[in-house]
Amino acid sequence: MTTADPPRRPGTALVGRAGFPQLLRAEWTKLRTVRRWGLTLLAAVVVTVLISLFSATSSGIETTGGGGGGGSPAPTGPGGVSIRDDFTFVHRTLTGNGSITARVTGPTGEQPRRAPEWAKAGVLIKESTDPGSEYAALMITAGHGVRLQSEFIRDVAGSAASATTPHWLRLVRSGATVTAYESADGRTWHEVGTVRLATSAEAVQFGLFVASPNAQSMQRKFGNVSVSDQPSRSSARFDEVTVKGATGGDWRLTDVGRPSGGGQPTGDGQGELRRAGGEFTLSGSGDIAPGTPMQPDLVAASLNGSQLSLVLVAALGVLFITAEYRRGMIRTTFAVTPRRGRVLLAKAVVIGAVTFVTGLVASLLSYLLSMPALRAGGHEPPLFPEFSLTDGPVLRAVIGTAALLALIAVLALGLGALLRNTAAAITTVVVVIVLPLILVSMVPLGLSQWLQRLTPVAGFAVQQTTPRYDQVAGLCLPEDGCYPQGAWTGFGTLAAYAVVVLGLAVWRVRKRDA
Template structure:
């Protein structure tokens, strides 16, 4: 096998089109990356801080300790929040300290909606919470049973007066719902959600009854969609429980999940978008690596020197795939590093758009996935070339499958386009995505698996033909 690999590596280097195709792969990818990045522009002029919730409160003066058990919290949003709060009045934007449970992100503590701590212990429902004020600082605790308490942290609360409003709160942010309205066109809209929290074992309880207030964020020059449509919260209280419903959000963009509904762009995939056109060079390289030997009739010499044709095909696939991956990987990394500063300059920057880095596992998977996609695609093209044995029919067939069919599907219907994106080799591009915008999109590894199945099928069919027909 080593001998076969060495022979195929020598052939790949000797084919005149190899160097041109690999150079074109690098040049086309990087050039299109710059063009695409310069064309990616975004802006946001809405509020950065959200202070919206339903508040069941009572006046408190000086130091105090609040304790409650969040018996249940339900919402469509994993960033719904329910817990304890001490606040300067009930006006949105005033100094406050809160300790909260979220359905999907554990127990968290916030001060003035801009400073956040996260509990380092497992969380679930029900959950006990305790918030203690001492002067201008607050300390949060959480517990699974109300007996063994774990400290979340202590934070200073600048501007918190001696007389405050303290009590229970619930809020639930809008969620972004993406819908494919036409082939190749995805729109997103914000859908209001309502959080429902049940509290019990709350101490100290108010002397009479809780007062409910729907706190609203300070007026913004450009409010968010649906802000004016927020329904009023509700308060139900019995001798032992308090049930609150409410909606909105609490925190600063980048804290407490605030802003997640705004960042719909898949920034990493954008940096790899040039692959869609640079794959043309990979198609040519993969097909020619096989068909050039048939055109020059050197394939007979190859099979004479290596009678085991399956081994020859495997060696060709290994050398081709490894070579394309070795060239494509630094290219996709360079594309990412080139595109990110340009996109940041064009508005893709914190706090709305988090900084992406190659140290992030998901980002690294997407960037390396771009190179893996091209490598496996090259192997697929090799198999098709071995089946057709002629360059033009093989390339026409592959282009029809990778380019023509997707274009046609985009002018037909959503269902047809979805089927094409899931069931053709182009599904392998999903490995470069870090977000799944709609339920019809295919996942990264599932899409890559589809491409691998195509490559395996093409090699299998090529092996069958090579072993049953003369060269």
């Protein structure tokens, strides 16, 4: 014999049987009916926009032009990327198909005595000696073995990741395709990769090259930054040089990207060739690679206000749970829905969704208003690239800012459920998020990057849009919006914090009385 459920009026639910959609509706009702919480969300939008706009209007610079090539304008590569294309090149003209092979020893440092890690020496095929022209270069680097590089941003590692010199290098041109080979003994060859040149020119320049990028170092102590960015000079020896194909003229020395053109060196920083029979010793400086200007990330700068509005968002996340504990209303909530974990998850979904929408409005307005102010202040191409809201990295930064504010609200909610005290939970948020944001611009760089990697502050890496390349050694300052890890890696760190804290909160509300 079974006992029927007691009759109930339509539209009512039995205690303890509320579904998750009903929980979401109940938590949304709680949030929207508390006026001061709505005002807090509005204040978060206003603070984000005003602080971002104020930061943009007060960060004007004076543009002086010039690039990395002895005062000539900086060339641009694929997609308008700022590049460096100034190096020492000993070359001949190749018409049609052909190849060049050389045994390379070096590069070794002349000034300073230790060559920079990305100093390079090798064989190169280039459309012309004009800066920014197409090329394929196979090289030995001072600290990263054999590399095949092209298009200024493409980098392929050879099998000899820590090649000892001398080492044999070979480039073979067949139409628009250039194939690179390396050998440790000159007999057994390994293919490194292929490059397809965009140029249709029949005649190209090929030969030997040396490049030595600037030697950079930085020290920071309690907010004082000392940066050293000095030109370097390296040399390499080439022998057993063989060329095949229709070549014209004798070897010529050209300092690509420098005013002197060709011939013998005429001034500081110019290349030098010493030749004895079939042996070439080549010295020079400069680089052939993506440019790495020490400039702030404009998109991240346009979203600066989010670093202050997170305090308001976090406070709302804490109050969304601790207010019920303080007033004793949580007992009623758990009486209606005994499955306490579902209640906390519903709160997390509601506060996360509402904060995301609020953050999206705030970040979108901040970007649209701050970017024109930054451009008006002198942050213009080519030093600062051109981009639009529809570009992938920009969209990721704007939407990611809304998502990171949502995660901070969920993290704060979890802390509120764990501590059940408004003051203690907000203080904890300040210690784990706000304090690291302040310290990253003050403490020594090593500690600063540790904070950026391992604390919830890592989530702000989603705002950085300045491209970073592994084949270029660059300085990374937190105050310029630069994070040592990738955008999604940093965002994942913050997400992990939010998930862990919320999980602990769910476990605790199930184990402890309200």
